[in-house]
Amino acid sequence: MNDILIVHTSWYENYISNMLKVSRDILDGEFKCSVSQAPGAIELAALAKSKLNKNNYVGVLFLGIIIRGETSHYDLVTQETFRSIGSLAEKYFDVAIINNVLCVENEKQLIERLEKNTENNSNALIHLINEKSI
Numbered sequence: 001m002n003d004i005l006i007v008h009t010s011w012y013e014n015y016i017s018n019m020l021k022v023s024r025d026i027l028d029g030e031f032k033c034s035v036s037q038a039p040g041a042i043e044l045a046a047l048a049k050s051k052l053n054k055n056n057y058v059g060v061l062f063l064g065i066i067i068r069g070e071t072s073h074y075d076l077v078t079q080e081t082f083r084s085i086g087s088l089a090e091k092y093f094d095v096a097i098i099n100n101v102l103c104v105e106n107e108k109q110l111i112e113r114l115e116k117n118t119e120n121n122s123n124a125l126i127h128l129i130n131e132k133s134i
Contacts, residue, residue, distance in 0.1 A: 003055065004031045004125070007048045008063035009041050009101075015110060019063045019100070019118045026122040031059070041066055041077055041101055045084035052092055059129045060088075061122065064101035065110060078103045096128035 004027055008016050020035065027033055034055070038047045041064045048060050062085055068074040081101055089097040100121035104110045 002031045003057050004033050004059045004061065005048060005051050005055070005057045006033055006035045006061045006063060007044050007051070008035070008037055009044065009065065010037050010039055012065045015065055015114060016063060018114060022115055022118040023061055023063065023122040026119065027125070030126065041081040042084070044081060044101070045088045049088055052095065057095060059096035059098070059125050061125050062099045062101055063118070066101060066103045067107065067110065068105045094132060096125055096132050098125040098128065
């Protein structure tokens with residue numbers, strides 16, 4: 001059983017496509033990756049939970065982007081997204097779960113972090129899967 005679930009948001013499609021490419025370049029050789037798209041960041045954990053209840057995944061990688069706007073919406077979305085992913089990790093403690101939802105102030109910060117963070121978190125998922133299998 002070497003199946004991984006990658007759940008990503010639908011916003012910022014060009015950047016998400018890049019994140020998917022980076023993560024799949026790292027994961028595809030060793031794992032079979034299934035990819036699911038959530039409408040937005042808040043829906044990520046619920047979609048993953050639905051998939052986890054139907055399949056035996058060894059890991060879940062969340063990919064998303066939240067860019068601060070002019071209202072408090074950013075704070076609400078980031079807090080709820082991270083809370084729900086954390087709760088999911090507690091419930092499915094045998095599954096390696098890595099959160100690569102990038103929360104940034106602007107597009108410049110996103111560009112600076114996108115590839116390196118995604119690479120680091122994809123490798124962290126492999127490490128966590130190995131640790132949990134011992």
